[in-house]
C-alpha cells in the first residue's frame with residue numbers, strides 16, 4: 295500500500311475530505327482503519343461510516359489527531375483558527391499538515407500551530423469527486439521533498455497533481471480551482487446550441503459533455519499542442535473554420551484570459567482577509 299505507514303486524520307470530511315477518503319480507500323492506498331474523519335454533526339458522520347466501513351468517525355478533533363502522522367485540514371477556511379486552537383497541543387512537530395483551505399498560506403498555518411511543522415498546501419477541484427481532479431501542491435518552508443511526495447501520491451488517488459511554488463496558488467485557484475464552473479457554462483451553452491439546431495436536450499447534453507471530456511483526454515493522452523489538434527479537425531472551407539471565425543470575432547480567448555485573471559485577483563484579495 296502506497297501510504298501503509300501513515301495514520302491520517304481528515305478534519306472536516308465534507309465534499310473535498312470525503313472525496314479524498316474515497317479515493318484513498320478505493321485505490322488501496324491505505325486501509326480504512328488508518329483513517330479518522332471528523333465533522334460537526336453526528337448525523338452526517340453516519341453516512342460517512344456507512345460509505346467507508348472501518349474508518350473511525352467522530353466529532354472530536356483532538357481524538358482524531360492524536361498519534362496521527364498526517365492531518366488533512368478540510369473544513370471551510372473561516373473555522374480553521376478555532377480548529378487549530380482545539381488541536382494544537384495534541385499535534386507533534388513531526389506531523390505532516392496537509393491543507394486544502396483556499397487562501398490560507400503555509401506561513402499562517404505554521405504560525406497558528408506555533409510550531410515549525412511541515413505543511414503542504416493544496417488546491418484541488420471538485421472533479422476529484424469522480425477521481426479526475428486537478429490538484430496543485432506547494433510546500434511550506436519546513437516540508438521536505440519526501441512530505442511533498444507523500445501528498446502528491448495521496449492526491450493522485452483522485453486525479454492529476456502538479457507541484458507549484460506557493461506564490462502561484464492564487465493563479466491555480468483562478469485556473470483549475472474555479473475552472474470547472476467555466477467548463478460547466480461551456481457545456482450548458484453547447485447544449486443550448488444543439489437544442490437550437492433541433493437536437494433533443496438530453497442528446498445534446500450528452501454530446502456536449504462527451505465532446506469536452508474526449509477533447510481533454512486527447513490533449514492529455516497525445517501531449518499534442520491544442521492548436522495542432524484544432525488544425526487537424528479544421529478542413530479548409532469547412533464547417534469548423536466557420537465556427538472558429540465566429541468564436542474569434544467574439545474574443546473567446548481574451549475572455550478566458552481575463553476571467554482567470556479576475557478570479558486570480560479575487561483569490562489574492564480573499565487571502566488578505
Ligand SMILES: NC(=O)c1ccc[n+]([C@@H]2O[C@H](COP(=O)([O-])OP(=O)(O)OC[C@H]3O[C@@H](n4cnc5c(N)ncnc54)[C@H](OP(=O)(O)O)[C@@H]3O)[C@@H](O)[C@H]2O)c1
Pocket residue numbers: 305306307308309310311332333334335338355368369370371373377394395396417418419420471
Ligand atoms: N469545493 C471546492 O471546489 C474546493 C476546491 C478547492 C479547495 N476547497 C477547500 O476545501 C475546503 C472544504 O470545502 P468543501 O467544499 O469540502 O466544504 P464542505 O463540504 O462544507 O466541508 C466542510 C466540512 O467541515 C466540517 N466542519 C466544520 N466545522 C468543523 C469543525 N470545527 N470540526 C470538524 N469539522 C468541521 C463540516 O461538517 P458539518 O457538515 O457536520 O458541519 C463539513 O463537513 C474549504 O477550505 C475550501 O476552501 C474547496
